Structures are given as structure tokens and as C-alpha cells.
Amino acid sequence: MAGRESGDRHRFLERLRRRLARSPGAAHGPTPLLEGEPPPVDYAGPLDDLTGAFCEAAARLGALVRRASRESLLGVLDEALALAGPGPVALTAEPETAWLEAPLLSRGRQVVRPSDGPLAVARACLGVTGAVAGLARTGTVVVDSSRAGSRLVSLLPPVHLAVLPAAALVPDHGAFLRSLDLTSLPSGLVLISGPSRSSDIELELTLGVHGPGRLMIALLD
């Protein structure tokens, strides 16, 4: 359903056009205008090993990275559960995560689905989501909320476990962004680089101010 528009678009834009028709002066010569698409950002240093670079960068941000196969993923889940302590677990129904419901139930954990609502997700001690991409240079995981069916599972619980297939690793945010189809973007994409952080009190770093204070990434081979 299309949204509503208010205010006077025509007058708003007409004023801009009228102003722009005058030519601005510039002391550093006329400001050059970019032609064509900007080239990809060039970073220093080679990037031969996406996996190694990703693990190193994510660890530097304070994320816990564990390499796992589909079988050993349960071991990583157990580690995340131990880190999170007792309580329900919020779980999305993505290809990497949906099958974890049975193992969680067999471990005596209550499983919360996004459809149980924000208050239920907020009570979970751990949120488990998939990830659609990993950015090697920055150790970033990308969570797609349309695919996850939720914006909150990766946000409200104090610990977030992201299950990232190694095949989804790309060099950097530019490679990821430039690969997206603009006509089919999900309602929410979030590039997550380490746990929630703040330095607002005397510049001292504190983790988990609003988002998860612990981020664990299971890198699936």
C-alpha cells in the first residue's frame, strides 16, 4: 500500500531548483562534480584469506568467533548457552537456525519465536539468528530482518549468536552493498560490527548499553 504525502512537494523542490540555477562561487576553484559511479574503496594491505581476516577483525571488536561444521555447531550453541546463563532462547526460522529448535528443547530451554512478541523476545537470555553476509575487513555480520522475520532477535537479548555460512564472506561493506538489488531490499538490513558499545561516560568503553553486550559468531564451513 502506497504511503501518503503531505506538505507542498512542488513548492519545496521549485525553491531548490531556483536557488541552484544561480551559480555558486568557490575559492578552491569550481567544485568538481563526480562523473559516473564512484570506484570501490581501495584498502591498504592485501586480502588473500577472507576467513582469516574476518576472524581476526571480529575478534578485535570483542566478538567471539567459532569455526564450526553443521555437526559441531551444537557445541558452539552450548558455549553460547553457558555464556548467556539460564532463560528462554529467541530463535529465528532461517535455513541456518530453524533446525536448532529441537536441540534447544532437548536441552530444557524454552524457545521464543519472533511472533511471540517483543516482550517475550526481550526476556530471552540469548538470541540466535542467521546472517546473509560477513564482511572480512571489518569482522561485520549482516542480518536481514525480512529473512529472519524479526528485527529484535539480534537486538534485545543480552547475548547474540549469529550463524554465518563461510560462503557468505565478502571483502568489505562496499562489495556487499554494491551486490544488492535495489528493487528488492528487505525492510531491515543491519551491519553488526562487534557488541553494542558506548564511551559516553568519561570515554570509558562499556559494552552492551542497549544492544547485546556479547556477540558470538559461528562461522559455518
Place this chain on the structure above:
Amino acid sequence: MGEFGLEHAPLRERARAALAQPHLRRNLRRATDRFMEARASAFAQLADPDGLRATARALRARTVARLPELLEQFAERLLARGAHVHWAADAASARHYIGEVARRHGVRKAVKSKSMASEEIGLNRYLEELGIQVVETDLGEWIVQLAGETPSHILVPAIHKDRRQIAALFGQVAGSRVPEEPAALAAFARACLRDEFLQADMGISGVNFGVAASGSLVLVTNEGNGRMVTSLPRVHVALMGMERLVADLAELDVLLALLARSATGQALSAYTSIITGPRRPGEADGPEELHVVILDNGRSALLGSDLQEALHCIRCGACLNVCPVYRQIGGHAYGWVYSGPIGAVLTPALLPSAAARELPLASSLCGACWQACPVGIPLHDLLLRLRRRRPPAGMAERLAWRVWVALWGSPRLYRWSLGVVAALAPLTRWQGLSRLPLASRWARGRALPRVPSQGFRHWWRENG
């Protein structure tokens, strides 16, 4: 704005009040030094930082030159995604629209993530007058809101407060003593604000970038409050200055590579959210309604003027951290929302106020701001252009300049004037300049240069 308000006291007095707070200056120095160091190491990760800045400058110039068509495309994409769009020509129009949305939804509580545009339009006070409780959720913003103050730094709004003062503020909220350790203070804030997020009916955010080609909103935060505000309440209102656009995701690539690096020295902030429309069928959460308010509020007056480049700003704060004036007096002394060199340009450009026209004087014109700016805005030049727009000088100053022009416009009188100065050379050793009756204000903090008794031309005739 209290004692630091633009209209409350002249710039000179506001600066003096700031300089009289030793802990403010100490904290500012620590914060700005740390950001500058972090920025330097983050830029070292780029193969060609100067080339990237040049690209970014040309990119911003193109965006601003194409604003009408890009805004139109942005709005069409938003509407097609089911978002509502409001064109706000001024602050009153934006406030009124947001107030109406709140009224229609019976909003009693709104949570906000950091938005300078909302401070610019005085949104909090307006909504509070409508009986709506507005809660700032960025940790630093919440602290200054509890204290009834305004931010003193774009990224660390409560940089002027120490842990003892913050614990006292939180103690008033808790009704009991709160420990002073930053981790404990942050945990207390998390618990309080978590309840606010879950109860709020409306979330209000700013926008770091709007993507014209997809109608996406890009929000960058470290704490995650921006994600909360745009995910939990059933209505999300995003307030966007009209120039905060990129054409597409390739342009976003370039600006994201520069924004966090310039701001905090991070490669990327903890959370970069790309929001395209409200909640869709099959999604369990996210706002049911998304409203995007596109704000002009004086910005269009910069288009086609010699200050147009001020609209290239991406609000990273790098120019604040390097500015020798900002590093001493901090954000409050600038008297309005935007501080530092960019504030000294934007404030007089956006506010029709005589007090705002003083701000371009608060600069040494050293150009450090221009060198730090990730999109290469020649801020020192813009400051000079604004100085030229100030009302003409007083009679005495105009007379002095006219005499100078007359003397140095003619070779004979020029030589004569040098002879006079050389003859008066012994006088320049006198340090009583500020005791002169007419020049005392100008002379405060200045000293005359020592003039040798023999001028260069004279020396050249004898030794050349």
C-alpha cells in the same frame, strides 16, 4: 540553552564561561586527542585516503547539485514502500506534522535516538507542550536531558560531566544511591531505558543517509538505541535534513568508509541499519507506520550561494576535534545545536540572528578543519566569506583602513611610512598596548611585533 544560549550572552562571555571550567577543558582535550589519534590509524587502513576524500567531495558536490531530482526519486520510492513523506519547508511545519502524527496515534511516550535536526527545530519542547513524554536514549543524550542541559560534543554529548555527577543524576532517577563505575552506570541506564523502549508508542530518529534509488534510510549507531527506536514502537518518525542523500549504494559505500573513520576512528560503527519501508507482511516486528520528514528550514538559502558546500557535511565531527578554538571552549559556547567550525558556518546561515553572525570570528582560520573534513569542505574559506558579510566596521576602523590604503597605495608614502615606523621602533618594546584607551578591547591578548630600527630596504641599500 541556559547560560550558554546564543541570545543570552555575547560569544566572548560564553567562551569565558567555558574557559573557567577546568574539568571541561581537560575532558575535551582527552576526548578530542583520542578521536584524532583513532582517526589517524583508521585512515591508515585506506590505500589512498586523499584520493578517497577527493572522490567523496566530488560525490557530495554532485548530490547537492542534483538535490531536486534525487529528493523526488527518494520520496517516490518511500511512498511506493508504504512510508509517508512530509515536505517541511521550515521548523514549524516539521514540528506540527510530527505532533499531528503523535496525536492521531494517541502517543503518550516517544523515544528518540540522536538527531541534531530535531534539536534544530526544538522538537522535544514542542512535543512536551503537547503532553508527550520525550525520552532521549543515547546514553550521553539521556544524561544531558536528565541534567536539563544540551550536548557539548557531537559524539560525546556529556563530555563535560564526570562519573560522580552522572551517578548523582542517576541517583535521583533511582531514588537511591547508584555506584559510580561507568559499567554500573551504563547497566543502570540500560535497564531504565529498556523499559522506555518497550513502553513507547513512537520512535523518533535522525537519518545519516537517505538512499534515493531505493528510499532506504541509513542509521549509524554504536549503542543500538537507533535500532531500538526504529524497531520497537509502532510508529517511527525519521527527521532528515534535505541534503543527507546519496544516489545509490555505491555512493553509500564511499561515505560509510569515511563517516565512522572520521567520527570515532572506527572502520564501521557497531550498527549500520539500512531500513527500507515499514514492517512487511510476515514480519513479527518493526513499526507499522514509517513517516519521513524532509526538512529544509533555511538550507535551501545556501544553494547557489558561496556557502553551498556547507551542505556537503556528513556530520562526523572531525572538524570539531581538530579545531583549536573548539578544543578550548567546547560545544556549549557556540550557543546553538551545531558547534565547531561547521557550527560557526551553519548557525549564521540557518539562524537569522545578529548573535549568530559573531560565530565566524571564533576561528583562527588555520584550516585544520578543512584538512580533517572527509568530504573536503573548505571551512576556513566559508568562515571568511561569512566574516565579509558582517555589518561594516565602525568609523575608527574604517578610517584606519583608509589611511593604510592611502599610504601603502603609493611607493613614496609607503617608504615614508616605513621610515616613521623604524623611527618609532623603540616604542614597540613598550608592552602597554592594552592600556591605550581606544584599542584596549582589540589589544587584549595581542602584543606589538618588535620592529628593528633599520628597515630591509635601508639594509639592502647599504649591504645589497
